[in-house]
Amino acid sequence: MRIFRRVLQSFNNSDDSSGMEVDAYVVLGASHVVILDTLLCPADMAFVMAVIEPELGNRQVLCVNSHADWDHCWGNSYFKHTRRAPILAHEECRQRLLSSEASTELYDYKKKSALFAGVTLVPPTLTFREQLMIADESMSIELLYAPGHCRDHIVAWLPALSLLLAFDTVEKPLPCIEESACTPLMFSTLRRLAALNAQHVLCSHGSNASPALLHENLAYLEEIERRARLFLQKHTPTATELEQAATLINYPFDEVVVSLTESFDRTFYSQAHEQNVQAILRWRMEETS
Numbered sequence: 001m002r003i004f005r006r007v008l009q010s011f012n013n014s015d016d017s018s019g020m021e022v023d024a025y026v027v028l029g030a031s032h033v034v035i036l037d038t039l040l041c042p043a044d045m046a047f048v049m050a051v052i053e054p055e056l057g058n059r060q061v062l063c064v065n066s067h068a069d070w071d072h073c074w075g076n077s078y079f080k081h082t083r084r085a086p087i088l089a090h091e092e093c094r095q096r097l098l099s100s101e102a103s104t105e106l107y108d109y110k111k112k113s114a115l116f117a118g119v120t121l122v123p124p125t126l127t128f129r130e131q132l133m134i135a136d137e138s139m140s141i142e143l144l145y146a147p148g149h150c151r152d153h154i155v156a157w158l159p160a161l162s163l164l165l166a167f168d169t170v171e172k173p174l175p176c177i178e179e180s181a182c183t184p185l186m187f188s189t190l191r192r193l194a195a196l197n198a199q200h201v202l203c204s205h206g207s208n209a210s211p212a213l214l215h216e217n218l219a220y221l222e223e224i225e226r227r228a229r230l231f232l233q234k235h236t237p238t239a240t241e242l243e244q245a246a247t248l249i250n251y252p253f254d255e256v257v258v259s260l261t262e263s264f265d266r267t268f269y270s271q272a273h274e275q276n277v278q279a280i281l282r283w284r285m286e287e288t289s
């Protein structure tokens with residue numbers, strides 16, 4: 001298996017210069033070459049395919065999208081216009097890529113950076129709901145529905161390698177619940193993935209992920225839930241109070257990252273923490289109302 005890491009310096013006037021990294025994977029099987037995620041633009045995929053070209057032989061090329069976020073699938077058009085290949089994903093991923101929100105987001109990004117000039121939205125061509133097996137002769141890849149980060153998220157489980165490609169379900173320093181409606185699903189997904197007992201876990205943003213990170217991510221969300229429950233026993237927050245959710249439940253971002261030694265995008269992840277706390281508070285409030 002190969003890992004391709006795309007490093008992107010900040011382009012949206014954030015004062016944090018650490019930028020972002022996102023990984024894509026190539027699994028070279030006996031009869032298939034499976035590209036998992038297509039990074040930021042078709043040029044990224046042209047690079048990946050040029051690197052693996054000598055090894056393609058007559059293998060069937062398959063592409064997989066973990067979910068419809070821009071940093072995971074905006075290279076899809078390569079597999080429509082340059083080298084035709086089926087694109088596999090959850091059916092909600094297809095719907096998201098066909099939505100007007102996706103078009104608006106791409107329009108906005110094109111205004112921010114020339115990097116996205118060549119991007120067109122290409123939806124997945126083969127979709128599933130619960131799971132799909134790629135049964136290569138050398139090793140199978142099980143694509144499993146894993147909602148939580150967003151509603152269309154899938155992971156890839158390679159039992160022969162005991163390897164879980166968790167994409168954005170696991171993240172360093174912390175996972176991000178993008179849609180508050182997905183909050184309970186994030187908990188159940190992380191528990192289900194932990195039960196796989198994978199020896200190796202990789203995630204899209206977090207360079208040196210490990211099985212421990214999966215458990216740390218779950219423990220972090222459970223700690224938010226614990227503090228949210230304690231808080232809600234005493235008080236039901238107003239909409240305005242919810243804007244300072246991490247302060248409300250007394251779980252400041254600095255406490256979350258206190259033992260972290262690596263550099264990370266503080267602006268992005270402190271907002272993500274705030275969003276996670278809001279999502280979990282809202283979910284607990286709905287559950288108890």
Ligand SMILES: [Zn+2]
Pocket residue numbers: 022069071072168204205
């Ligand atoms: Zn991502």
